[in-house]
Amino acid sequence: MSEGLLETAEAPSPKGSREDALVMRDVRVTLPTGRGRLRIIRDATFHVGKGEIVALAGESGSGKSTSIMAALRLLPAGAQVEGTILLDGQGVLAMPKRRLRDLRAKRARLVFQDPWRSLHPMKRIGAQLVESARTADPSLSRDAARRLAEQMLARVGIPEPASRMNSYPHEVSGGQSQRIVIAMALVAGPAVLFCDEPTTALDVTTQAQILELLKELNRELGLSIVIATHDLDVIADLADRLVVMYAGEVVESGPTAEVLTRPRHPYTWSLLRSAPGSHEPGGRLHTIEGRPPGPAERLTGCAFAARCPSAHEVCGSARPEPRPVAPGRTAACLLAEGYGPITPGARDEH
Numbered sequence: 001m002s003e004g005l006l007e008t009a010e011a012p013s014p015k016g017s018r019e020d021a022l023v024m025r026d027v028r029v030t031l032p033t034g035r036g037r038l039r040i041i042r043d044a045t046f047h048v049g050k051g052e053i054v055a056l057a058g059e060s061g062s063g064k065s066t067s068i069m070a071a072l073r074l075l076p077a078g079a080q081v082e083g084t085i086l087l088d089g090q091g092v093l094a095m096p097k098r099r100l101r102d103l104r105a106k107r108a109r110l111v112f113q114d115p116w117r118s119l120h121p122m123k124r125i126g127a128q129l130v131e132s133a134r135t136a137d138p139s140l141s142r143d144a145a146r147r148l149a150e151q152m153l154a155r156v157g158i159p160e161p162a163s164r165m166n167s168y169p170h171e172v173s174g175g176q177s178q179r180i181v182i183a184m185a186l187v188a189g190p191a192v193l194f195c196d197e198p199t200t201a202l203d204v205t206t207q208a209q210i211l212e213l214l215k216e217l218n219r220e221l222g223l224s225i226v227i228a229t230h231d232l233d234v235i236a237d238l239a240d241r242l243v244v245m246y247a248g249e250v251v252e253s254g255p256t257a258e259v260l261t262r263p264r265h266p267y268t269w270s271l272l273r274s275a276p277g278s279h280e281p282g283g284r285l286h287t288i289e290g291r292p293p294g295p296a297e298r299l300t301g302c303a304f305a306a307r308c309p310s311a312h313e314v315c316g317s318a319r320p321e322p323r324p325v326a327p328g329r330t331a332a333c334l335l336a337e338g339y340g341p342i343t344p345g346a347r348d349e350h
C-alpha cells in the first residue's frame with residue numbers, strides 16, 4: 001500500500017494527487033464467497049479532482065458500487081482491499097476506525113439508490129437531519145442544527161421545510177426522500193458526495209430534477225461528486241469526467257464529452273451504441289451480445305475480447321493495461337494506441 005509516489009506529486013497527474021477529492025490507485029478488491037475468494041476489482045486507477053463530477057459507468061456487475069464502497073471502506077467483513085485510496089487527501093486503507101467514522105460523518109457522504117436505506121422509518125425527518133449535523137459537528141447546539149437543517153431542506157427544494165421537519169419518511173414521496181437524504185449529507189458540510197445510482201428508483205421527471213440539484217450543489221458549494229450509473233444519458237449532461245468500468249477494471253477514462261464523442265475503448269463504443277437514444281437510422285436499438293466475464297472466471301487476455309467487435313488474436317492472450325491515449329485520457333485496449341479510434345468494422349481494416 002505505497003503512497004510514496006503520490007506524496008511527491010504536485011500538479012494533478014492522470015493518476016491523481018493528494019490535492020484530489022479521491023484517488024484510487026491500483027485498487028484490488030477480493031471478497032469471500034461460497035465459491036472461495038473472488039477478485040471483484042482489478043487494479044482500478046482513477047481520480048476525482050476537487051469540485052469535479054466524475055461518473056463511474058458500466059453494465060451491472062462491472063464494479064461501480066464496489067469501488068465506491070471500497071473508497072469509503074464500507075465493504076462487507078472479510079473484504080480485502082489492496083492499493084492506494086486517498087479520500088479528501090487521507091489514506092483510507094490504514095486509517096483507524098474512529099477517524100474513518102469521522103471522515104464518513106463529515107467529509108465523505110454516501111447517497112444510495114434507495115432513499116429508504118438512509119432514512120430511519122420511525123424517526124422524524126428533522127430529528128434525523130439534526131443528528132446528522134451534530135454527529136459531524138458536536139459543538140453545534142440543537143437549535144443551530146435545526147436552523148441548518150431547515151436551510152438545507154429549503155436548499156434541496158423541499159417546500160415548507162419547517163413543517164416538513166416534523167414529518168416521518170413514509171409521509172413524503174420518493175423524489176422528496178432522495179432530496180432529504182441529500183440534505184442529510186449537506187448538513188455535515190461534506191467535501192465529497194458519493195451517489196450510487198441516485199435516480200434509478202425515480203420517475204424520469206424527478207430523475208432530471210435530482211440531477212439538476214446535484215449540478216447546482218457542485219457549482220455553488222464546490223462539492224466533488226462521484227456518481228455510479230449504468231445510464232450514459234444521465235451522465236452526458238452531468239459529469240465532467242467519465243470512468244468506464246468493465247468486469248472490475250477501468251477500461252477507459254477521460255473528459256465526458258470527449259469519451260462520448262470519440263470513445264477509445266471498444267467497450268465504451270459498444271455501450272454508447274446500446275444506449276437508449278443512440279438508435280441507428282432504421283430505429284434499431286443495439287444490445288451488446290454476450291455477457292461480461294464473472295469474477296470467478298480466469299482471464300488470460302482482455303476481459304472484453306470475447307464480445308469485442310474489433311478484437312484481434314492477441315487480445316485473447318495479452319492483458320491490456322490502461323495507457324494514456326490523449327491528454328487526460330486513458331484506455332486499456334491493445335488497439336487504442338496503435339490502431340487509432342475504435343470504429344465499427346475496425347477489425348476488417350487491419
Ligand SMILES: Nc1ncnc2c1ncn2[C@@H]1O[C@H](COP(=O)(O)OP(=O)(O)OP(=O)(O)O)[C@@H](O)[C@H]1O
Nearest residue numbers: 031033040059060061062063064065066067076295
Ligand atoms: N458481497 C458480495 N459478495 C460476493 N460478490 C459480490 C458482492 N458484492 C458484489 N459482488 C460481485 O461483484 C461484482 C461487482 O458488483 P458491483 O455491485 O460492484 O457492480 P455494479 O457495477 O455496481 O453493478 P450494479 O449496477 O448492478 O449495481 C459483481 O459480479 C457482483 O456479483
